[in-house]
Amino acid sequence: MKELNPHVSVDCVVFGYDSDKLKVLLVERQGTKASPSKYKLPGDLVYEDEDLDEAVARVMKTLTGLKDIFFKQFKVFGSPDRIRLQPDDLEWLQQTSKLPIKRVVTVAYYSLVYLNHRLHSKIIPGASWHDVYHLPRLAFDHTSIVKEGLKTLRREIRHEPIEFELLPSRFTLRELQNLYEILFQRSLDSRNFRKKMYSLGYLVPLKEKEKNVAHKPAQYFRFDIKKYQEAKQKNFRYSF
Amino acid sequence: MKELNPHVSVDCVVFGYDSDKLKVLLVERQGTKASPSKYKLPGDLVYEDEDLDEAVARVMKTLTGLKDIFFKQFKVFGSPDRIRLQPDDLEWLQQTSKLPIKRVVTVAYYSLVYLNHRLHSKIIPGASWHDVYHLPRLAFDHTSIVKEGLKTLRREIRHEPIEFELLPSRFTLRELQNLYEILFQRSLDSRNFRKKMYSLGYLVPLKEKEKNVAHKPAQYFRFDIKKYQEAKQKNFRYSF
Known part of the structure; x- marks a missing residue:
């Protein structure tokens, strides 16, 4: 039986460009009750025997349907209260993971894709693309993670030609x-x-x-x- | 009573340049028996209520004597077996932390200092500077962390004038x-x-x-x- 580690997670900011808008892939929180923050980044706790990059690949495949896409670690978010910023976040985490949770340190990744029709059709129900400049309210500190991801993207484009991943x-x-x-x-x-x-x-x-x-x-x-x-x-x- | 989280740690590669050699600050493992890997990077588990940057500052002060120095997060090392690479690593961790430990994900930082006499005299017993190209055997995956830190330093110098921190x-x-x-x-x-x-x-x-x-x-x-x-x-x- 595989065991989740309740202290460490991965989250991925998938940027998709569709020749018109820069978008981010979000997933709907599956839970028992309606939440003011319906959306979150694709992410999950890490299994005890799982490497971090493996966890991202698994999360992407199961939560969004995407596989074999480029992703890169960019920052760790480890504030002790990052899962308590909004009233129902901690409750949701404990309910869905069925684990006692005090604190989760998350390793954030970003990913870049050119958003063509083929890619649109690959994502699974519950996952959807949203304009990065008009995001809905997100769970946990995910709004900060997206912002930091965008800052990283703008900075790294100065040094590496990663923009061509988006075209x-x-x-x-x-x-x-x-x-x-x-x-x-x-x-x-x-x-x-x-x-x-x-x-x-x-x-x-x-x-x-x-x-x-x-x-x-x-x-x-x-x-x-x-x-x-x-x-x-x-x-x-x-x-x- | 402050509680350590047995799943998350920070480790810091402190590069010091003394106009002759590029050095790394190592600390001696305090333990009950002699180990083949006497040295490690300054690092520790993180307290439950402590932010990651706070943890690095605390570790630097208590293990090396240095305070108010520049440091920067550069990569997470999260391989499930990183604390089991050498026979006595896990045992040492459990003994010193007095916690059951299965796996530790560590957030690696690097730091750059110009190594003058004042700085030499500030470090505390148990901490010492070692030539980066002739390091002793290190505990855990710390040799990989130093190598990756050096790669990061060489890469980032291409984009930011961080070498002047070393002068x-x-x-x-x-x-x-x-x-x-x-x-x-x-x-x-x-x-x-x-x-x-x-x-x-x-x-x-x-x-x-x-x-x-x-x-x-x-x-x-x-x-x-x-x-x-x-x-x-x-x-x-x-x-x-």
């Missing part, structure tokens, strides 16, 4: 600009944006163009990881 | 170069190094020079955080 394999510069505008919540000048992007040297133009669009068809690009790594090496401030 | 407030370019050579374990060409450092724009030359040295006295520099931030903003790949 299809080929994209137009307009689509890339949209993503930055939504992610950083500011509008960008298109001409400067294009100039900067061309100069980076790791966006490769493809022969294909958009089809069936009302405006002038735009060219598709792809992200070239090898060229990115060359550019990165060259620009490293300590590349003597 | 005195004024330093010569030779001293800076020594630090990189020790940190990245490779020798650097002095002329290229100087050229690159001048071009960064955030190292400010001071009027003072070295005194009482056998060679030609070198000029002192200081790190200018404001100039660094300006340079960073300008070089950000998405500064449209």
Whole structure:
């Protein structure tokens, strides 16, 4: 019989971008009574014999239906009162886990996916995508975890080209600009944006163009990881 | 009566640089019998009502004597068998904590200090500095934690000027170069190094020079955080 550890959990902020909105995957709390915080992040206590990354993979599969997606540990949330911030949180935890619970330290992960129709259809009932800028009230400290996840995403994009995880394999510069505008919540000048992007040297133009669009068809690009790594090496401030 | 949580701990990799070697602060295991792994990282289980950062501060003060030093969470180590890797680890943990222990998830921090005489004299008996490249055998998975800490330090230095935490407030370019050579374990060409450092724009030359040295006295520099931030903003790949 597998035993859950009532002190340690994992929670995952799954960011999904659908060419229009940056979304977060939430799950409905299954419980005996209605709660003011119906939604939470996909997460669970960890089994005694389970590694943390294994726990995230299990949680993602069972609570959301998603599997084989990229995820990364970003921060531990361990405030002693994080499960007592709202009146029914602790009660719910004890009821669903059937364990005496005093405190839970949670290891937070984030995940990035391009939200296409295939991915939409894979998620299971009880899981749903929500605009990151208009989230409902969340259980526990999950609102803080999402906020910290978004801060981490914005910071790490400065150093690693993780934004391409949020895009299809080929994209137009307009689509890339949209993503930055939504992610950083500011509008960008298109001409400067294009100039900067061309100069980076790791966006490769493809022969294909958009089809069936009302405006002038735009060219598709792809992200070239090898060229990115060359550019990165060259620009490293300590590349003597 | 304060109660320890037997499932969650903190451990801290304190890197200290003394202008010659990169060192790590270790503490001796206090126990009833001799162990093949005499040394461990400063760390402890967390009290039920204690925040994680508070726990690190407490551990540092009580086990090493250091207080008010910078530290930063970098990774959680949660493998189910991490406290059973060596024969007497689990036994020692149960004896010293007087708690039944099945598994401990540890939140790892790193800390950076310039190791001057004042700091040397502050550490308490049982704590000692060891060359990071010649560490003794460590308890639990602490060797892995140090390795991962060093990897993190090398990675984060690419993005943030944290190396200046390891130096005195004024330093010569030779001293800076020594630090990189020790940190990245490779020798650097002095002329290229100087050229690159001048071009960064955030190292400010001071009027003072070295005194009482056998060679030609070198000029002192200081790190200018404001100039660094300006340079960073300008070089950000998405500064449209």
